[in-house]
Amino acid sequence: MAYARLDRREQLTGWAFIAPALVLLGLFMIYPIIWSLWMSFQVGKGMNLSFGGFANIERLTKDPVFLRALGNTFIFFIIQVPIMITLALLFAVALNDSTLRFRGLFRTAIFLPCVTSLIAYSTIFKSMFATDGVVNQALMALHIIGSPIGWFTDPFWAKVIVILAITWRWTGYNMIFYLAALQNVDRSIYEAARIDGVPAWARFTHITIPMLKPVILFTTVISTIGTLQLFDEVYNFTAGSGGPSDSTLTLSLYIYNLTFKFMPSFGYSATVSWVIVVLVGILSFLQFLVARDRRRT
Amino acid sequence: MSSLKLSGVRKSYGHVEVIKGVDLEIKSKEFVVFVGPSGCGKSTLLRMIAGLEHISAGDLEIGGTRMNDVDPSKRGIAMVFQSYALYPHMTVRENMGFALRFAGVAKDQIARQVQDAARILALEPLLDRLPKELSGGQRQRVAIGRAIVRNPEVFLFDEPLSNLDAELRVHMRIEIARLHKELQTTVIYVTHDQVEAMTLADTIVVLRDGVIEQVGRPLDLYDNPANQFVAGFIGSPKMNFLAASIVEKSAGSVTVALRNHSGVQFTVPASGGAVGEDVTLGVRAEHFGEPGAGAADIRLNVDVAEHLGSTSYVYANAGGESLIIEREESRNEMGQEHITVSISPERAFLFDSKGQRIR
Numbered sequence: 001m002a003y004a005r006l007d008r009r010e011q012l013t014g015w016a017f018i019a020p021a022l023v024l025l026g027l028f029m030i031y032p033i034i035w036s037l038w039m040s041f042q043v044g045k046g047m048n049l050s051f052g053g054f055a056n057i058e059r060l061t062k063d064p065v066f067l068r069a070l071g072n073t074f075i076f077f078i079i080q081v082p083i084m085i086t087l088a089l090l091f092a093v094a095l096n097d098s099t100l101r102f103r104g105l106f107r108t109a110i111f112l113p114c115v116t117s118l119i120a121y122s123t124i125f126k127s128m129f130a131t132d133g134v135v136n137q138a139l140m141a142l143h144i145i146g147s148p149i150g151w152f153t154d155p156f157w158a159k160v161i162v163i164l165a166i167t168w169r170w171t172g173y174n175m176i177f178y179l180a181a182l183q184n185v186d187r188s189i190y191e192a193a194r195i196d197g198v199p200a201w202a203r204f205t206h207i208t209i210p211m212l213k214p215v216i217l218f219t220t221v222i223s224t225i226g227t228l229q230l231f232d233e234v235y236n237f238t239a240g241s242g243g244p245s246d247s248t249l250t251l252s253l254y255i256y257n258l259t260f261k262f263m264p265s266f267g268y269s270a271t272v273s274w275v276i277v278v279l280v281g282i283l284s285f286l287q288f289l290v291a292r293d294r295r296r297t
Numbered sequence: 298m299s300s301l302k303l304s305g306v307r308k309s310y311g312h313v314e315v316i317k318g319v320d321l322e323i324k325s326k327e328f329v330v331f332v333g334p335s336g337c338g339k340s341t342l343l344r345m346i347a348g349l350e351h352i353s354a355g356d357l358e359i360g361g362t363r364m365n366d367v368d369p370s371k372r373g374i375a376m377v378f379q380s381y382a383l384y385p386h387m388t389v390r391e392n393m394g395f396a397l398r399f400a401g402v403a404k405d406q407i408a409r410q411v412q413d414a415a416r417i418l419a420l421e422p423l424l425d426r427l428p429k430e431l432s433g434g435q436r437q438r439v440a441i442g443r444a445i446v447r448n449p450e451v452f453l454f455d456e457p458l459s460n461l462d463a464e465l466r467v468h469m470r471i472e473i474a475r476l477h478k479e480l481q482t483t484v485i486y487v488t489h490d491q492v493e494a495m496t497l498a499d500t501i502v503v504l505r506d507g508v509i510e511q512v513g514r515p516l517d518l519y520d521n522p523a524n525q526f527v528a529g530f531i532g533s534p535k536m537n538f539l540a541a542s543i544v545e546k547s548a549g550s551v552t553v554a555l556r557n558h559s560g561v562q563f564t565v566p567a568s569g570g571a572v573g574e575d576v577t578l579g580v581r582a583e584h585f586g587e588p589g590a591g592a593a594d595i596r597l598n599v600d601v602a603e604h605l606g607s608t609s610y611v612y613a614n615a616g617g618e619s620l621i622i623e624r625e626e627s628r629n630e631m632g633q634e635h636i637t638v639s640i641s642p643e644r645a646f647l648f649d650s651k652g653q654r655i656r
């Protein structure tokens with residue numbers, strides 16, 4: 001670089017300006033991250049820790065509960081993220097139609113869930129899907145089911161409810177990104193396509209989706225991270241157990257239980273945390289790979 | 298190659314009527330230009346023909362078939378937008394061939410049609426580029442190519458050149474004129490640039506506030522405007538308007554006195570008008586003559602003179618009226634404070650107080 005080097009005093013001044021932020025970041029982010037990596041090689045219970053090498057990683061492979069949590073998390077991720085992204089896209093396109101009446105109302109209604117209190121909505125979901133809850137009563141009144149379904153006692157339905165809940169909560173959040181992107185699209189592109197006889201479905205798949213690709217990638221990565229860290233909903237629905245019989249246990253909930261519920265096993269729970277980090281890394285990388293412009297960059 | 302017919306066409310947005318009853322017939326292969334000031338409804342009318350806007354009242358026929366409720370893609374039209382409206386993620390080739398895929402055209406046939414259009418528009422070296430890798434003029438050619446590929450009966454253009462720089466505009470204007478000759482299709486072209494209108498059109502439609510002011514061939518509008526609005530709109534520089542009143546009337550002519558030039562009066566051929574009526578005299582900048590060459594001379598204060606080489610424009614005033622006078626280049630007149638020019642009544646127009654022509 002041809003710039004004149006800053007002299008020492010100016011350099012110091014610069015560092016002094018960013019020092020407070022740097023110290024805080026270091027203290028509350030970088031240090032814990034490095035410490036947790038160190039922790040993940042520690043074995044033992046409570047405060048009684050010792051270096052165990054790869055013992056924790058070995059334990060992972062033999063821990064049925066961990067494998068269960070990993071499997072559950074994957075199921076949530078594989079099913080929930082695509083459903084939510086697709087729904088958010090469809091809502092965004094529908095609510096971008098300038099001829100639709102009450103657009104603002106619908107937009108707000110769909111966005112609102114993600115700003116509601118987590119506890120409030122969990123509680124309402126719990127009561128709605130209780131054995132004598134409104135959902136069972138409605139389904140029975142319509143003669144769709146003969147006897148109440150135990151939503152939270154059936155392993156399959158428990159997962160469905162969790163997926164339903166997080167989809168309800170986060171679809172509107174993703175939709176806002178798509179709406180913002182759509183509003184930047186030149187309207188005449190769609191008009192040209194209409195005049196040229198491109199059918200509506202093809203306008204969606206061949207024009208809207210490619211044009212929203214960067215935003216779709218962004219929301220997919222964000223949602224992937226969110227789902228891999230899924231904790232609050234399952235904790236609230238199952239009183240922290242991940243039940244019935246671990247069928248809704250997620251990695252995050254397992255980490256929580258390992259740390260605060262069972263005999264604390266800090267080293268091992270740090271290892272599980274790093275599993276999430278690695279998974280997020282791999283999945284995001286894969287998503288970038290898939291979304292890469294095939295023709296040119 | 299279709300004719301068009303609009304009868305009593307209207308358009309309202311809520312309570313606001315923006316197209317107020319348009320009747321127009323467009324012959325097959327005709328190049329029709331809609332001109333008018335901004336907001337007069339040119340685009341709206343074009344978009345109604347395209348089917349992008351619903352027609353509130355009246356009938357639209359294309360090729361003898363009523364098209365009011367026909368889907369835009371089934372009207373036999375293609376449209377070129379001011380913003381080009383290219384698909385940003387598709388190459389030039391894909392942009393041009395995209396719509397054909399949904400019309401059931403075979404792959405090799407699409408390739409052939411795209412190739413043909415690319416040849417006509419000199420786009421062949423650019424076929425594998427994305428729109429963002431093209432210049433404005435090239436993008437506009439792709440947009441035109443996309444329209445050509447569909448082989449439409451009627452081309453619609455909405456201010457296709459207004460995003461281009463002056464030089465490219467002239468070039469593309471000639472290009473479009475050549476295309477029209479080559480393809481022999483009906484063209485409806487919207488612009489507010491009257492040079493484009495004068496040079497491209499077989500027929501010009503002058504619009505104002507959602508109504509047609511006049512329809513005619515370019516030179517007819519220039520030589521024979523129906524009213525003061527058209528007279529002022531067609532022609533560059535703008536026609537000069539001088540306040541006057543009729544002082545005497547005889548068979549086939551009236552004598553007018555200019556309000557801001559006391560004592561100046563002369564007879565103008567016209568059979569309408571009444572004595573005492575306030576009128577406006579219209580004189581084009583290029584129709585002022587040397588002193589003594591016309592029926593009367595007027596003396597003006599010079600504000601500014603622009604010397605362009607072959608011609609000069611003198612901006613002058615008298616009694617609060619601003620006039621533009623076109624002169625042959627006259628370097629020795631530079632710096633003058635006053636100018637005297639003559640008016641030739643046979644080249645002047647008379648308008649009544651409502652702006653209608655008095656003939």
Ligand SMILES: Nc1ncnc2c1ncn2[C@@H]1O[C@H](COP(=O)(O)OP(=O)(O)OP(=O)(O)O)[C@@H](O)[C@H]1O
Binds near residue numbers: 310313333335339342
């Ligand atoms: N969607 C709409 N809702 C309400 N009014 C509209 C709408 N679209 C256009 N208008 C009005 O209709 C009138 C005509 O608009 P239009 O776009 O046809 O003008 P234009 O002649 O094409 O002008 P320009 O030369 O600036 O493009 C304008 O007064 C405009 O405000």
Ligand SMILES: [Mg+2]
Binds near residue numbers: 340341456
């Ligand atoms: Mg317009």
